[in-house]
Amino acid sequence: MTANNTIPAFCQGIKFFGENLPHFNEYGDTPAIAEGKTAISSPTDKKAVFQTLLYADALRYLTLQVTASKESGHPGGFASIADAIAALVMLGHKNIITEVGHHAPGFYSNMFLDRSLEDMGINTVEQMMERFREMHGLLGHLSGQIPGLLNPAGPLGQGQHFAMAGAKLHQGVLFPVTIGDGGLGEPYIMSSFGHFNTAYPQTTNFLPILVWNGYSQEHHSMVSTKTNEEMIAYWQGNGFKEVILVNAKDFDDANQQEEYVDSTAFSFEKRLAFTEAILEATDKAAKSALGGTLTVLIVKQLKGAGVHKRGAQSHNLYPGDTLEKDYIVKGLQERALSPDAWQLVRTNCERSAGGSASHHVVTEKELPLPDLGALPLTEYEVQGDKKVATTAMGEIVVHVGKKDPNFIVTNADGNAASAINNINIGLNIVHPTVDPTYYQNPNGQVYEPLSEDACAGLAVALSLFGSRSLWCSYESFVINGLPIWQTVTQAMTELRRSTPSTITLFTAGALEQGRNGWTHQRPEVENYFAAMMRNGNIFPLFPCDANSIQVCYEWALNTSNKGVPITASKSPLPVRTTFAQTRQALQDGGVILHNSEGKKKVVFAVIGDMTLIPVFDAALHLEAEGIGVKIVSIINPRRLYRPTDVSWDTCTNKDSHFLDDEGFENLFGGDALIGVTGGSSAMLEPIMLRSKINRDVFAWKRGETTASAGEIMAFNGLTAENLTNRAEELLG
Numbered sequence: 001m002t003a004n005n006t007i008p009a010f011c012q013g014i015k016f017f018g019e020n021l022p023h024f025n026e027y028g029d030t031p032a033i034a035e036g037k038t039a040i041s042s043p044t045d046k047k048a049v050f051q052t053l054l055y056a057d058a059l060r061y062l063t064l065q066v067t068a069s070k071e072s073g074h075p076g077g078f079a080s081i082a083d084a085i086a087a088l089v090m091l092g093h094k095n096i097i098t099e100v101g102h103h104a105p106g107f108y109s110n111m112f113l114d115r116s117l118e119d120m121g122i123n124t125v126e127q128m129m130e131r132f133r134e135m136h137g138l139l140g141h142l143s144g145q146i147p148g149l150l151n152p153a154g155p156l157g158q159g160q161h162f163a164m165a166g167a168k169l170h171q172g173v174l175f176p177v178t179i180g181d182g183g184l185g186e187p188y189i190m191s192s193f194g195h196f197n198t199a200y201p202q203t204t205n206f207l208p209i210l211v212w213n214g215y216s217q218e219h220h221s222m223v224s225t226k227t228n229e230e231m232i233a234y235w236q237g238n239g240f241k242e243v244i245l246v247n248a249k250d251f252d253d254a255n256q257q258e259e260y261v262d263s264t265a266f267s268f269e270k271r272l273a274f275t276e277a278i279l280e281a282t283d284k285a286a287k288s289a290l291g292g293t294l295t296v297l298i299v300k301q302l303k304g305a306g307v308h309k310r311g312a313q314s315h316n317l318y319p320g321d322t323l324e325k326d327y328i329v330k331g332l333q334e335r336a337l338s339p340d341a342w343q344l345v346r347t348n349c350e351r352s353a354g355g356s357a358s359h360h361v362v363t364e365k366e367l368p369l370p371d372l373g374a375l376p377l378t379e380y381e382v383q384g385d386k387k388v389a390t391t392a393m394g395e396i397v398v399h400v401g402k403k404d405p406n407f408i409v410t411n412a413d414g415n416a417a418s419a420i421n422n423i424n425i426g427l428n429i430v431h432p433t434v435d436p437t438y439y440q441n442p443n444g445q446v447y448e449p450l451s452e453d454a455c456a457g458l459a460v461a462l463s464l465f466g467s468r469s470l471w472c473s474y475e476s477f478v479i480n481g482l483p484i485w486q487t488v489t490q491a492m493t494e495l496r497r498s499t500p501s502t503i504t505l506f507t508a509g510a511l512e513q514g515r516n517g518w519t520h521q522r523p524e525v526e527n528y529f530a531a532m533m534r535n536g537n538i539f540p541l542f543p544c545d546a547n548s549i550q551v552c553y554e555w556a557l558n559t560s561n562k563g564v565p566i567t568a569s570k571s572p573l574p575v576r577t578t579f580a581q582t583r584q585a586l587q588d589g590g591v592i593l594h595n596s597e598g599k600k601k602v603v604f605a606v607i608g609d610m611t612l613i614p615v616f617d618a619a620l621h622l623e624a625e626g627i628g629v630k631i632v633s634i635i636n637p638r639r640l641y642r643p644t645d646v647s648w649d650t651c652t653n654k655d656s657h658f659l660d661d662e663g664f665e666n667l668f669g670g671d672a673l674i675g676v677t678g679g680s681s682a683m684l685e686p687i688m689l690r691s692k693i694n695r696d697v698f699a700w701k702r703g704e705t706t707a708s709a710g711e712i713m714a715f716n717g718l719t720a721e722n723l724t725n726r727a728e729e730l731l732g
Contacts, residue, residue, distance in 0.1 A: 013126025076314025078106025099159025182216025367466025456481025518703030
């Protein structure tokens with residue numbers, strides 16, 4: 001280590017320092033971002049180019065040392081795009097998003113250099129290493145809690161949604177999003193770009209940056225065989241008008257034989273030339289995107305450029321890849337900067353965009369929300385005419401859209417098919433073709449890509465960025481959009497700010513889809529939500545009628561940092577509850593719909609609306625035999641867990657209310673208990689855990705083609721006769 005009394009305090013923990021690079025006295029005497037400025041003056045300024053190169057090397061050094069300190073993490077992918085990240089920041093752009101969770105240590109390094117991590121008590125490199133991949137620290141993939149970072153990143157194919165949501169909500173701000181060529185094989189990425197651009201052609205202030213490094217996690221990427229011309233044509237064929245490609249090989253003077261090369265192996269003059277090309281291309285791409293042109297920047301450089309290994313072997317560190325390992329040491333020494341260079345990089349990072357990302361990116365403050373005023377709730381007469389629950393909710397959705405111009409509804413399968421065509425009529429489908437027959441309008445608020453991933457992605461990204469949204473879907477197709485929904489709801493547990501809950505409406509349940517058969521009968525998805533309820537901020541709601549659904553949506557709209565899936569039928573069904581009853585059920589978990597006395601009492605705990613039909617029929621048979629029946633509609637099952645079952649206390653926005661034992665006994669006390677659901681039995685777990693009486697469960701088994709809801713229920717054993725017989729057996 002070089003002895004130097006002027007080593008900056010933040011450098012404590014750096015293992016190797018180097019000498020000043022050539023031209024340092026000429027181009028490193030003062031920061032390229034002048035005092036009082038937020039960006040460099042020109043991408044061709046020699047001082048800016050030189051200091052961007054220093055910055056990229058600093059990012060590579062930190063990424064490798066921090067990951068090696070834990071013998072764990074992913075340095076290689078980010079290393080191949082470090083030059084472009086440095087260029088973005090030097091140009092004053094800090095609202096940077098990634099699709100690649102494996103780039104996390106590089107993004108943390110970026111946040112360390114601009115002092116964002118100081119907001120979580122990380123002031124030195126040593127502290128950064130201590131807290132990397134540790135609880136309450138810098139977890140292995142990006143989450144919602146790291147200061148200055150805008151989005152979580154885990155599964156591939158998700159990051160573009162956050163960039164598009166940010167662009168839609170913040171015109172005039174650039175939202176670059178790095179996309180790995182390993183993840184480009186996911187179909188969601190290009191299809192979601194395509195639909196968004198068709199729907200919102202004026203919103204182009206997001207900038208995909210393809211990290212074209214030739215490799216994915218463990219092998220060559222599937223797009224590694226494309227020629228430069230083919231890759232350009234691919235993006236052009238997907239609607240991108242400006243495709244800017246920077247190929248490191250064009251600057252190679254080290255005789256690297258492969259198609260993908262490492263710029264850090266070039267002579268220093270060629271390194272500067274490559275860096276200048278990156279700066280110019282990034283500046284051009286940013287101005288193009290901000291200027292109304294759909295633009296992509298492609299950086300073609302070998303994976304692992306400038307770290308310990310190259311290609312897929314650079315992707316991950318394993319036990320034994322320590323700071324003492326020869327190739328780790330060599331990689332660090334080759335990238336080592338002088339203390340003066342570290343300070344120069346830090347100063348530029350501090351000045352860029354006006355300060356640390358943790359104080360300037362759009363997600364570090366709450367987005368103002370328009371006042372919705374009084375919601376247009378219509379309370380229908382109990383036991384009056386049958387009503388369609390989804391249609392009743394649709395009227396409120398239209399009101400929300402009229403009051404909040406940022407609000408959008410997403411639906412892949414069509415609102416009309418879910419009895420919420422009133423949403424289309426009131427808010428219109430956003431479409432370039434004006435057609436009143438189909439309620440299409442370029443200024444509509446109903447977003448209808450075919451992909452459920454694109455539906456869920458934009459809806460949840462808008463919620464995470466502070467706006468209201470609603471994702472609607474057929475229950476059977478929900479699974480295709482749930483990975484990003486889960487990613488965002490998990491991030492919401494960690495956020496240091498409030499943001500509107502991500503709300504969904506799932507319709508056309510299995511019991512309504514008889515003629516369509518098992519392809520449309522997949523209520524097993526409720527297993528997903530049942531498991532997630534234990535997270536602490538997931539509240540699946542099961543309104544039992546048209547009154548109940550309105551109150552459920554009203555409640556969801558007034559919550560924050562939660563995931564609230566509402567599941568309801570699109571068929572006309574009896575109205576069984578008042579508004580007041582559902583409001584109480586949202587607190588207690590359920591509401592008693594029917595209660596009769598007899599020689600013994602059986603309790604039916606029912607999830608859903610159509611499932612109440614055979615239960616009420618069974619009640620008639622049991623009461624004819626002198627048996628008392630209590631029917632409880634479970635509206636909010638999360639309330640029925642015990643506090644110790646749920647990680648509510650780990651959420652930033654804590655919801656600690658659970659039904660107490662006295663309340664539970666009031667709802668479910670009796671001589672026998674039968675849980676009934678048209679979906680997964682897992683959703684009944686809270687009741688089965690707490691009940692101490694004889695009990696059983698009737699639930700979905702599998703799908704089949706049938707002519708009616710009654711027939712599909714019978715196929716799954718959900719009949720009045722079966723319920724009656726089992727109740728009598730449990731009662732002895």
